Amino acid sequence: MREYKAYCFDLDGTVYRGKKGIASAITFIQRLQQAGNEPFYVTNNASKTREQLQEALMAVGIHAPLEHIYSSALVTAKYVAIHFKDKKVAMMGSDGLRQALLEAGIKPVEDEPEVFVMGIDRKLDYMALAKAALFIQKGAIFIATNQDIKFPTEYGFLPGNGSFARLIGDVADVEPIYIGKPSSAILDIIAIEHGFSKEEMVMIGDNYDTDIMCGINFGCDTIHVNTGVTPTNVVLEKEQQPTYIVDTL
Ligand SMILES: [Mg+2]
Incomplete structure (x- = not known):
């Protein structure tokens, strides 16, 4: 396997399942850190703040610097601040999203939002x-x-934000703009903020439709790991293959 400068790990199903760490992933991450390569963490989970995600990683034995942790909430807030500056924004969601919006200079309203x-x-x-x-x-x-x-x-599996967004979209007859993976927005921001080229980056995850497609959409190498949502046999049937497919990290 090639060496990369930025190893970008999905969290749920790749590094941990709920509160339980995935041992092979943790060993892999610790080896990278011992070699002086500090990984990145890239999650669609918008419920937690960077600090809360850092704590969740700490609880499974991983010390991660805050500025290496990227959630879809953080990137969504950056996106709204850039594209809908000065618009009235309402939100639904938890701490992670509210804090990310506030830090991006957006104070959520309760009524008559434009976004x-x-x-x-x-x-x-x-x-x-x-x-x-x-x-x-x-x-x-x-x-x-x-x-x-x-x-x-x-x-087992629990309902994610996409199931509720689809529900609302169906009722209102509007297709939402989705920011998290498989959109390449999170990897775009890491590349810009930390100065990596696509060739220096690799996206690692358990979910073909989000993690692997995010890497493919962005244009970097990808590693599928068989510890979560998409089983390897399903990945093997896909037209666009990950760069690497492994059972465990
Ligand atoms: Mg996952």
Whole structure:
């Protein structure tokens, strides 16, 4: 295998499942760090802040610098700040997204938004979904942090933000703008902020449709690992193959 300067790891199903670390991934990451190569962490999970993701990594034995942790919430906030400057933005989601928006200079409003941003909200209720559907019917631009239908946990798969975004999109008859993987936005930002070329980067993940396609869309090498969403036999049937396919890291 080639050596890279930026190893970009997906988290859920690649580094950990729920609160349980995946041992082979942790060993691999620690070896990179011992060799002086500090990895990057790239997650569609928009519910956690950078600090909370750092804690989740710490809990499975990985010390990660904050500026190497990228969530779809962080990148969504940067995207909204660039493309919809001075617009009224409402959001649905948790701490991770709210903090990312505030840090990007966007103070979310409660009513009559011109832009509606949707991340996962684990305390979701019907009224919040109803409000979101109405905002979008009234013309708010619909942006979702990610389109993951499900994510793996130690208990099994749970509903992801994509399942709720699709629901709202179906009701309002609008296709959301998705920012997380497989969009290349997260890798674009890492390349810009840390000064890497595509040849120096590799995207590593368990989910073909998000992680591997993100790397392919961005134009860097990819490693599929068989510890999460997409089993290897399904990956092998895909037209565009990852650069490498491994059972474990
Ligand atoms: Mg994953």
